Amino acid sequence: MPAILSGELLLTELDHARLLKLNGGVLPAPLLALLEDASLVPSPAIPQHVVTMYSQVSVSHNDGEALQKLTLCYPGDAEPVEGFISVLSPVGAALLGREVGTTVAWTSPAGTERRMTIEAILFQPEASGDYST
Numbered sequence: 603m604p605a606i607l608s609g610e611l612l613l614t615e616l617d618h619a620r621l622l623k624l625n626g627g628v629l630p631a632p633l634l635a636l637l638e639d640a641s642l643v644p645s646p647a648i649p650q651h652v653v654t655m656y657s658q659v660s661v662s663h664n665d666g667e668a669l670q671k672l673t674l675c676y677p678g679d680a681e682p683v684e685g686f687i688s689v690l691s692p693v694g695a696a697l698l699g700r701e702v703g704t705t706v707a708w709t710s711p712a713g714t715e716r717r718m719t720i721e722a723i724l725f726q727p728e729a730s731g732d733y734s735t
Contacts, residue, residue: 610701611641612640612641612642612648613699614728615642615645616645617654618640621689624676633689633698636699645733645734646728646733648726648728650723651701652723653701653723654674655674655698656673656674656725657697657723658673658726659721661718662719662721663716664719670685672687672697675688675694677689692709695708702720705719705720706718706719
C-alpha cells in the first residue's frame, strides 16, 4: 500500500463497491489494501476535501517540480500525458481517499520512491451534487 505520510483515508460506499468489481476483481495489492483499510461513507456525506473517483486535484511533488493538475479516473479513461491517472496505477491508488494536505509516497514503475502533497481539490463530483459518477 502507498505510504500515507499524513491524513485519514475515506471512500464513498459507491467508489468502494465499483472498485471491488474493477478488472474482474483482480486488483494491485496497494489498491486492495486501501479498500480494506478505508472508512466508508455515503456519497452525500464525503467531505469536499477528500479525493474521490473523478476528482481533479492540484499536487506538488516533493522533488521540487511545479504544481501539477491530475484527475483520478478508471483505467478506460486514463491518459497520463493529459493528467488523467488510473486508480490502478501506483500514483492513482496513492491519491484515492486522501484529503487536502496529505503527503503520500509510492514506488514508481521504475522502482523510484516518489512523494507528493495534495494541495487542493479543484473538482470533486460529490461536492457538485453528482453522487453517481
